[in-house]
Amino acid sequence: VEGTNGTTDDTDVIKSFGGFQVTKVLNEDSQRKSIFLLGRFGDSKKDAVVMLEKTPFSEDVAKDMLTKTSILKNVMHNDIYGTYQLFPKQELNALKTTLIYPATEKHIAKYSCTQAFLITETADDYTDITLPYLESERFSLDWVYNILDKKSEVERIIYEDPDAEQGFMVMPDMKWNEKLTEDLYVMGLVRKRGIRTLRDLTAVHLPMLKNMLVKGKAAIWERYQVPGNKLRIYVHYMPSYYHFHVHFTHINYNAPGSGTERAHMLTDVINNLEIDSSYYRRSTLSFVVRENDKLCARFQEAGQI
Amino acid sequence: VEGTNGTTDDTDVIKSFGGFQVTKVLNEDSQRKSIFLLGRFGDSKKDAVVMLEKTPFSEDVAKDMLTKTSILKNVMHNDIYGTYQLFPKQELNALKTTLIYPATEKHIAKYSCTQAFLITETADDYTDITLPYLESERFSLDWVYNILDKKSEVERIIYEDPDAEQGFMVMPDMKWNEKLTEDLYVMGLVRKRGIRTLRDLTAVHLPMLKNMLVKGKAAIWERYQVPGNKLRIYVHYMPSYYHFHVHFTHINYNAPGSGTERAHMLTDVINNLEIDSSYYRRSTLSFVVRENDKLCARFQEAGQI
Structure with missing residues (x-):
């Protein structure tokens, strides 16, 4: 029987992060674009550690991002130089995600700053x-x-x-x-x-x-x-x-x-x-x-x- | 008058990358998650250099990503450890984008590997x-x-x-x-x-x-x-x-x-x-x-x- 958090058992594959509550940012790396979070699924008393990391560009994905399907917002513009925010469509934005659940005190310490x-x-x-x-x-x-x-x-x-x-x-x-x-x-x-x-x-x-x-x-x-x-x-x-x-x-x-x-x-x-x-x-x-x-x-x- | 590439003039703010053709990957950094591309808008004979860089996580954005609105695909699962691909909704995936247009030979050399x-x-x-x-x-x-x-x-x-x-x-x-x-x-x-x-x-x-x-x-x-x-x-x-x-x-x-x-x-x-x-x-x-x-x-x- 599937629970409210989308899992059937503690250690099963999860179907979604619906109902997940982030309780703490354990660590983050702005250069590598990664973040380590502590949280819980719904009313669970057990901790989960989630690691999110942005993925490197491949040539193919970069090409698919530079199309009409992306939303573009201008930030700054000066002569030939312009900076923008580009929002590619959802399927192009894979994040590498690692979940440790249930996580022990040792896991939490290991991934903490x-x-x-x-x-x-x-x-x-x-x-x-x-x-x-x-x-x-x-x-x-x-x-x-x-x-x-x-x-x-x-x-x-x-x-x-x-x-x-x-x-x-x-x-x-x-x-x-x-x-x-x-x-x-x-x-x-x-x-x-x-x-x-x-x-x-x-x-x-x-x-x-x-x-x-x-x-x-x-x-x-x-x-x-x-x-x-x-x-x-x-x-x-x-x-x-x-x-x-x-x-x-x-x-x-x-x-x-x-x-x-x-x-x-x-x-x-x-x-x-x-x-x-x-x-x-x-x-x-x-x-x-x-x-x-x-x-x-x-x-x-x-x-x- | 707006041109086919979404710009009114060579050095204007662009509205979209519709019609952009990537001609070459100049450089990329898999650790910082950035890529430098050479390309042209539609039939333009002028070169453009585009730099795409994934953005660091903020706590707020990371929380918004760990919800039902993200698509989740399981990659690997072993006991308490699982890896996934997470696809957050479009508006959460800002890329820092820099456009140099028209770009000179010097710009191209500067951003080439x-x-x-x-x-x-x-x-x-x-x-x-x-x-x-x-x-x-x-x-x-x-x-x-x-x-x-x-x-x-x-x-x-x-x-x-x-x-x-x-x-x-x-x-x-x-x-x-x-x-x-x-x-x-x-x-x-x-x-x-x-x-x-x-x-x-x-x-x-x-x-x-x-x-x-x-x-x-x-x-x-x-x-x-x-x-x-x-x-x-x-x-x-x-x-x-x-x-x-x-x-x-x-x-x-x-x-x-x-x-x-x-x-x-x-x-x-x-x-x-x-x-x-x-x-x-x-x-x-x-x-x-x-x-x-x-x-x-x-x-x-x-x-x-």
Whole structure:
């Protein structure tokens, strides 16, 4: 029996959003044109999370929009330049919609906007706040060691330099489906253990860094025919895991995490270590923390946020 | 008299896109959901450039979309997770539309997808290739001097430090409408003339750089109540004009030009000059050139691309 909200059962396919009540905007992204909403169906006591995202244009749909069937309203006009609002007919306006229902507290937290803060970490802040945090948390790197020891993801390796000091492995990042090179995202994973972050690098590591730069570019050219001058090659600070790795992304792709507040060009890292072997020990470095990060709590306790 | 394309004159406001023929897709951005098209109205021999961009969600519009008036099609369903296509009614689907008509060759080139290359510029490359280019092209900075001399955009200034050496002006960037602080984009324009790029900076400029960092953050807090630890503060290399200026953007906003291949955190610039006054004279720096840039041609002639 179909209920008033158009569903027959909690976890069934819904027929419409008739009677849906939005209770909260969890998050939104004005650049990607997406919004995350919390709400309930009619009188239900159960929460639903709805994600709406506008879809990219295809050539065909764009052509069908530039016809008489669209409503056009002028906004501004000056000589040869005009801006308008265009309202295409209903069937051309697909939104990608994801529904999680019933949604748990964890789902709601996951899709909620969390506060972010830019930390300006001096060398002393690193010693007093960040390093004790890294040492107190025992982050498991087993999954990384499994890759390096060829216990997992062996079929994903596209290049390998087995040298114990300078060697590394190259593989496509999980975020990349390898279909188009325009959004190429490849990872380089160093063999050597114990380099947690940029802060641990000195001039001793220059041969390894240069090796990754040169051979990483060559491996990507070999496999995907993308030349080195189309690649943004960088290291994160802070990284998402504490085993040294390098990101290779296509310069036409605005990859997540490629912003200047987090990404450090590998050529800059090499340049800086050549200028001063202790560059990353003595420098002030910036990074963004989110309020649900434990490191954020440490900086808050230290009165730095 | 209204023509067949719905316009009375070439440069008039158009009433509809009836009869418009798309001849080419110039560019598209699947992340921002925008597309740039070349086309003609009916039998016109004149080109038009049309830019379509999907609009961000507002809470009100999203609520109106999650009602019975939208058509809903199920795509995938698994337990509590479901994906759908949602087609809201016509009047909820505003597209931001910009028309340039008649469009010149320059307009078409400007909005076309061009090849981009990452240049790794050594200090010698700068001296041998980039600097001669900067000196041979006489880039007009009159519009900047008009602002600094208060001949234009006076009403847009939100803060001013009049000191001749360390002073600067702060104003919202043209790309920001000042409606939401989530996509805050503010510019700091130094008073002192003659600093073309990062390459011209030495330790002599440290007081000016620190002044812009501290007072720029204070001015933004004062005017927009956005604290300094929510700001990404950076300098472009290469800049789009050769008078020293600083970008202030909200860390939640993935601002165009904030990628690591172009943006240099102001705190890093200060840090580097404190380590070595000649840091920007001797370092290897990366930047992206597009094939229609004259500087790209210079690097190609030098065999660097």
